Amino acid sequence: MQEVKNPKKPMIFYYLIVLLVILSLNFIVLPIFTEHQVKEVDYSKFMQMINKKEIGSVNIESNQIIFTDKDETHIYKTGVIEDPQLVDRLYDSGAKFSSEIIKETSPFTNLLVGFILPMVIFVGLGQLMAKRLNSKMGGGMGAMQFGMGKSNAKVYVKSTSGIKFSDVAGEDEAKEILSELVDYLHTPGKYREIGASMPKGALLVGPPGTGKTLLAKAVAGEANVPFFSISGSEFVEMFVGMGAAKVRDLFKQANEKAPCIVFIDEIDAIGKKRGGQVGGNDEREQTLNQLLTEMDGFDGSKGVVILAATNQPDSLDPALLRPGRFDRRVPVELPDLQGRIDILKVHAKKMKVGDNVDYNAVARAAAGASGAELANIVNEAALRAVRDNRKFITQADLEESVEVVIAGYQKKNRVLSNKEKLIVSYHEIGHALVAAKQTESAPVHKITIIPRTSGALGYTMQVEEGEHFLMTKDELLNKIATLTGGRAAEELIFHQITTGASNDIEQATKLAKAMITRYGMNEEFDMVAMETVTNQYLGGDTSMSCSLETQTEIDKKVRETVKEQHAKALQILEDNSAKLHELAKYLYEHETITGEEFMNILEAHDEPLPESTTDEF
Incomplete structure (x- = not known):
């Protein structure tokens, strides 16, 4: 628009x-208005004018000499030098002595x-x-106020070429909810006929990058009405009262251009819960109070719809969320498998893409990605195609771009020593082999030991065959065992451990703790929540809600769980040591192997290997 x-x-x-x-x-x-101008000259100029008898009037003071020319049209001044005969020479030159050469202005x-x-x-x-x-x-x-009370809302006018619902993919439920607002703006009569009133506001809630702002613009594009867009932080001012003035001005403009849509992005900047805490923000609370008043006061029948977006719904003031203000809460969640496929296709329309591209495979590899990340994946694929001097995007470009978004770019200037490369090979094959030998574990998609800019020296990618919404206890335990497989391989082959398992340890510990404190997967604690999650859309910070004694017991159970799965991974690798050596050697030589290559080697008929050590690699 x-x-x-x-x-x-x-x-x-x-x-x-x-x-x-x-x-x-x-x-x-x-x-111009000054009646005199005094020009400063050196003493030699003064002596020359005396000798030429060009001095008109003169006034000798203690620190300066002021004099005029013969016509008394110009005034000069110079410094004083000890000269006993000065007065005589001035007298002989015909100069007049006067104390009123400079006249004061009137x-x-x-x-x-x-x-x-x-x-x-x-x-x-x-x-x-x-x-x-x-x-x-x-x-x-x-x-x-020099504009301090003026809202900075960007205004988008009606446009037939604006963003429409067809430009937004992967959020079918949100579009269905918002389409009713569009229908009301188009045909309000059929709603008034039955006595229904239009919702005053809708709150879009979801993680960053899921398309909340895009959906709001799509609503305005479909309704073909003016669209006011402003961020919550733009209401925050240094002076108390300025934010409230901006709210008043925004709603005044909206009423003048009704029917229209007002979109407030990141509304949590001004809509956080009020309270009597010390050090409260009076300006923010006044702005919030004014927003509440304006939402109550404006006439919804005019067709003014308020849309707002936030990724911190738990922090919003209850008065802001009640019916009559924000009547609807529209969840804008991360897209599912089909949603990711649709989003990839939407962004690929703007690109030149090869005929053999499998969007389903790319979407499965990008599980958990938001709409913004998927758009970035397609763009990265296009950039890679240009770097390789190709005119269109291939499947390899998209798969590599998924890895770039997940793990970063390849670090071509980082060269591992032979020993480190061998350790990383066994570490990654340890993950993959433990995963492959367990039931209900995601298939291995790719294994690489090429360092990435994220700091990873290698990684093992597992991709689910389909969409997965629930995980059983056995699946979680298998995942912990897979995470410990890398360290287990190091212990089994090299009889020493490295720092390469730090991220694995962190994830395994976090998962084991969640099984006990949040998922109720421990017989001793049963279905008791020991931990609460806050900011679920911004990383999901957790806080313990139990006694110190219980926390100590939880820590003990977490250690036991991880230790059991670590022992399980060690046993799997011992039972399949021949394949461990064979796969590690192959990865060491090729640096990257696909899931298909991995399974072919794993399922091949076992041949007796000559007795060897890792030094032979």
């Missing part, structure tokens, strides 16, 4: 005008130049600035 911009000069423009006026007073106006001139003229100029300039600000801000306090 096309944004409407009102041209306006910045405040620095008016400050420059004031500066120019002051400079003109000092360097142009004042010299009191009227002083009053005119020093007070009246500056006042007239500044009053006139103030009137000009007030008119300009009034014309842009609607007059009143807006002109006095």
Whole structure:
């Protein structure tokens, strides 16, 4: 949708005008009204004029000599030098001695130049600035506040080429809910006929990058009405009351352009819960109070719809969420498998893509990705195709771009030593082999020992065959065993451990703790929640809600769980040591193997290997 911009000069423009006026007073106006100008010369010039008898009047003071030319049209001054015969020479040259060479300006001139003229100029300039600000801000306090009470909402006018629901994929439920708002803006009569009133507001809730702002623009595009967009942080001002003034101005503009849509992004910046805590933000609370008042006061029948977006719904004030203000809460979650496929196709429409691209395979590899990340994946694939001098995107480009988003770019300048490369090979094959030898474990998709910019020296990618929404206890335990497989391989083959398992340890511990504290998968604690999750859309921070004694017992259970799965992984690798050596050697030589290659080697008929050590690699 096309944004409407009102041209306006910045405040620095008016400050420059004031500066120019002051400079003109000092360097142009004042010299015109001044009745004299004194020019400073050196003493030799003074002596030359005496010798040529060009001195008219002279006044000798203790620290300077002031004199005029013969016509007394110019006034000069110079320093004093010890000269006992100076007076005689001046007398002989015909100079007249006078103490009133410099005449004071008249009191009227002083009053005119020093007070009246500056006042007239500044009053006139103030009137000009007030008119300009009034014309842009609607007059009143807006002109006095130099725009601090003016909302900075971006206005998008009606546009047939704007964003539509067809441009938003993967959020079918959200589009279905919001389409009713569009229908009301188009045909309000059929709703009024039955007595229904339009919802005043809808709150879009979801993780970052899922398309909340895009959905809001799509609603405006489908309804073909003006769209006001502003961020919650733009209401926050240094002076108390300015944020409330911006809210009033925003709703005033919206009522004038009704029917329209007002979108407030990141509304949690001003909509957080109020309370009597010490150090509260009076400005933010006043802004929130004004927003609540405006939402209650405006006439919904005019067709003004308020949309807001946040990824911290738990922090919002209950008064803001009640029916009559935000009547609907629209979840905008991470897309499922089909949603990811649709999003990839939407973004691929703008690109030149090969005919053999399998969007299903790419979407499965990008499990858990948001719409913004999927758009980035397609763009990265296009950039890779250009780097390789190709005219279209291939399947390999998309698969590599998934890895770039997940693990970063390949670090081509980082060369591992042979020993480190061998350790990483066994570590990654340890993960893959433990995963493959367990039931109900995701298939191995790719194994690589090429370092990435994320800091990973290698990784094993597992991809589910289909969409997975629930995980059983056995699946979680298998996942912990898979995470410990890398360290287990190091212990089994090299009889020592490295720092390479730090991320594995962190994930295994976190998963084991969640099984006990949140999922109720421990017989001793049963179905008792020991941990609460906050900010579920921003990383899911957790906090314990049990006694210190219980926390100690939980820590013990977590250690036992991880230790059991670690022993299980060790046993699997011992039972399949021949395949461990064979696969590690293959990975060491090729650096990257696909899941298909991995399974072919694993399922091949076992041949007796010659007795060897890892040094032979």
